[in-house]
Amino acid sequence: MSSAVTTTGSSSSGRFQKKEIRWWSSLMWPVAGLALLLLFNLIFTQGFFHVEVRDGRLYGVLIDILNHGSKVMLLALGMTLVIATGGVDLSVGAIMAIAGAVAAQLINKPGVSFPTVIAVSLAVAVAAGSWNGSLVGLLKIQPIVATLILMVAGRGIAQLITDGQIITFTDARLTYIGNGSLGGLPFPVLLSLGMLGVAALLTRKTAIGLFVESVGDNQTASTYAGIRAGRVKFLVYAFSGLCAGLAGLVAASNIKCADSNHAGLFLELDAILAVVIGGTSLTGGRFYLAGAIVGALFIQALTTTMYMRNVSADVAPVPKALAILIVCVLQSPVARGKIAAVFRRRTVQ
Amino acid sequence: MRISAKYIPLLATALVLLSLYAVGCISFTGFGSLRVVVDLFGDNSFLGIAAVGATFVILSGGIDLSVGSVIAFTSILIASLVGHGFSPFAAIGFALLAGTLFGVLMGFLISVFEMPPFLVTLAGMFLARGLGFMVNPQSLAITHPFFLERVANGLSIPLNDRVSIPFTATCYVIVFIIALVVAHYTRFGRAIYAMGGDQHSAALMGLPVGRTKIMIYTLSGFCSALAGVVYTFYTQSGDPAVCVGLELQAIAAVVIGGTLLSGGVGFMAGTAMGVLILGMIQNLINFKGDINSWWTPIIVGFLILVFILLQNAIVAASKRFGGRLSKTA
DSSP states (O other): OOHHHHHSSSSHHHHHHHHHHHHHHHHHHHHHHHHHHHHHHHHTTTTTOEEEEEETTTEEEEHHHHHHHHHHHHHHHHHHHHHHHTTOTHHHHHHHHHHHHHHHHHHHHHTTTTTHHHHHHHHHHHHHHHHIIIIIIIOOOOOHHHHHHHHHHHHHHHHHHTTTOOEEEOOOHHHHHHHEEEEEEHHHHHHHHHHHHHHHHHHHHHHHHHHHHHHHOOOOHHHTTTOOOOHHHHHHHHHHHHHHHHHHHHHHHHTTOTTTTTTTTTHHHHHHHHHHHTTOOTTTTOOOHHHHHHHHHHHHHHHHHEEEEHHHHTTTHHHHHHHHHHOOOOHHHHHHHHHHHHHHHHHHO | OOOOOOHHHHHHHHHHHHHHHHHHHHHHHHTTSSHHHHHHHHTHHHHHHHHHHHHHHHHOOOOOOOOOHHHHHHHHHHHHHHTTOOOHHHHHHHHHHHHHHHHHHHHHHEEEEEEEEHHHHHHHHHEEEEEEEHOSSSSSOOOHIIIIIIIIIIOOOOOOOOSSEEEHHHHHHHHHHHHHHHHSHHHHHHHHHHHHHHHHHHHHHTTOOHHHHHHHHHHHHHHHHHHHHHHHHHHHOOTTOOOOOOHHHHHHHEEEEEEEETTOOHHHHHHHHHHHHHOOOOOEEEOOOSSSSSHHHHHHHHHHHHHHHHHHHHHHHHTTTGGGGOOOO
């Protein structure tokens, strides 16, 4: 609690400067990683940077990375805020499956308008997120456990909705979400960037971001400061549900069907890793939305690189896991302290 | 009669297990037969052994998500080595060593670099899964007579002329008994409980927290590898794609068994009952026949919720009544 007191006690301008420095240093690692990966591809992978315009839309590996990375980008936005409160949301993959299942079932029903389909599927996703939020925020259950419930049960619920079938659809408006393009760029990319804008505005231009950080930093202190920690937590899980719902629509739309068993499978892990690579600490208190987006792109670029270098999709997790471990070890305070100590010794000598 | 609060979740677990068994016996003929009960242990043996490792990790306040992948990796490693002409014992020994070293590595990262266990074992999960596919990209049948004859028939214990206890079930029971002793009657076991209760207090008491942490993940890696060995006994094959999400089932078994996920409170026996409950739910659905498979995760999710709410109520009550029903009692 003492750290919170000193933080509020320090002068506002000094704190602002400190925050600026942190923002850069935390974004530096993921950007450096991504740059390194792109540099590797520039030298060793042919055609990686080739982008061309075909039928009024951009084509190329870089565009593919943006396009395929958009689901993890969307999830990572919600996950960033959840992790900033010191929590974690394991259920996003299952919520994706549920949202996709609802959308696919409704679009095939005659007389249901398209806006209703989107609204209902997103509402179901937000409801699922709110369920997590209630367990964590109101009943004070540990986040890993609380969201584990929906992670386990969610796929069952999605199968219940689709009656165990894979529901296909052909509606042009629904398939546009995952496959359409606007101004040359794929629609999912614009959707992710739009959500990034919304999340950044809400957290950095209103007090919500401060509330989220304070709850994650020290819940007791923020409660004494008059912040309703339970309500803040409820909101971030509901937002994570919304992001998962959008990602679920993109995923279903991509393949023009709702596959309850495989939609968003293991994407929660990618999303968590994207957030961590982006510099947000798993213990909560600080968050970097832009970092999470860079983290998501890093993971997708790594995956695409391996596909282009003919690494089998099954073996691909090995270099991915190693890269992630290295990034995380470098980011750990212990390793940073040791590196800093080495430099300090040199300057003294 | 007064019952200490720490036993209430354990009693609730036993009650659920007995009710499920009673419902099964009343609804279906043959549900309570010796063969079904024996098979319940045999079919869930590798989940049970994995859950033993998960219990140690969760009691210490950590989590291990690499369990399912390590089982798959071990199974394909054994199948591949035996296929290349190694003796089964050498293959099993090597696989156990590999799994244990994997645990050491994860424990080292968690302990020395103070990285969250959740994150390290998540990366470990990817790593082990990919390594399994590197060993052999497809499933591989084991045709060695040791697996086909000795383990499948020779080592099973006959109960009567029709039913015999499979070797996999024997393995599980032996592992469970050893784990019971380690958890409740050794210095290492008490250190785990102390760490789960409060890591700082444990360190202040002079317990070797860092070393214990590495040992816990080593033990979990060993249990996962052993579960992989038992998996090869059970299916007589190795498969790098198998047991996806088994870690969640193991965690579910631990939670349903009454262990607090924040660590410090729980019983090895509860986990065994949790494993049996999961197996029995599957049995009930199989016996019923007309229930769709997707009800399994929904029912399991619901059970996890019930047990968490129960534990929350107990912890809240213990706080209200002061230290009398202390959490780490």
